[in-house]
Amino acid sequence: MIANQLDPKTTRYGFLLVPEYSMMAFTAAIDQMRMANRLSGKKLYEWTILSETEEQVLASNELSVASIPMKTSPKLDGVFVCGGVNIEVKTSRTITSWLREQNSKRIPLGAICTGTYLLAEAGLLKDHRCTIHWENMIGLRERFPELVISPDLFEIDKDRYTCAGGSAAMDMMVYLIAQKHGWDLATEIAEEFLVERIRGRNDRQRLPLRLQLGASQPKLAEAVAFMEANIEELISLDEIASHVGLSRRQLERLFQKYLHCVPTRYYMRLRLMHARQLLLQTSMPIVEIAFASGFVSTPHFSKCYREFFGIPPRDERKAHKQIT
Secondary structure (H helix, E strand, O other): OOOOOOOOOEEEEEEEEEEOOOOOHHHHHHHHHHHHHHHHHOOOOEEEEOOOOEEEEEEOOOOOEEEEEEHHOOOOOOOEEOOOOOHHHHOOOOHHHHHHHHHHHHOOEEEEHHHHHHHHOOOOOOOOOEEEOHHHHHHHHHHHHOOOOEEEEEEEEOEEEEEEOHHHHHHHHHHHHHHHOOOHHHHHHHHHHHOOOOOOOOOOOOOHHHHHOOOOOHHHHHHHHHHOOOOOOOHHHHHHHHHOOOOOOHHHHHHHHHHOOOOOHHHHHEEEEHHHHHHHHOOHHHHHHHOOOOOOHHHHHHHHHHHOOOOOHHHHHHHHHHOO
């Protein structure tokens, strides 16, 4: 048990649950504070579960916890917005107004998983770096092009704390605990949860391709990165090969050996995955999505989309709206 704490004052956080929030990310954050209290033998943290109006808010896994209306919350030292799936349709004037009110009181604001979207919707991420789950990055960037969005697990920028969700909520909270009460306590918390390494604010969300392939394949990783940087304006296979200093045939062999497909097929997959995120996360017309994903015509885009995903883009958007 840690005997010396840097700051014995109890920190009181509020967690604002949005319908279909990620239960895993929410509980991952709270459990770090529970463990900090247990290991220190002091009440270092208290937390209040908030909602817009309901007493029970259903998570994406269909479980729920008791909450109180956010307008009746006690005085807090920080607020975290907990998001999950279908976050684009979870905004409300009541929530954005309440968040702005907390900001006017100089209360630090944070977001877990897709909660970042609601902070952005409230106009509270201006001049702050932020992050969000990688599946929602394209939609967030399209909706709020002025934001500085990081691919890191979590971002701490002044009085804004955002994380990608999942286990990243644990990493962010452990980091905040360490900043307030020291790394000895943070290390003990990690050991209690059998975490081999405390991931820092500069750890990335997704394992880079170069690490998946190993350091021996930098040319292949460079080729894929070049493709990812040129989704809207397509580049030829010869241009890609020239860019990485390989012959076309050498590049084809690398793709076949390590990614089990030809380069053109992999490039098509990247473009279609990009298009799907725009389709489900934005209200962009399908014709604009097609052009933004490197297709010269909507019919060709729809044909390729249907062949890859098994459903036309228009039908998938319609089905997505019905379940949200």
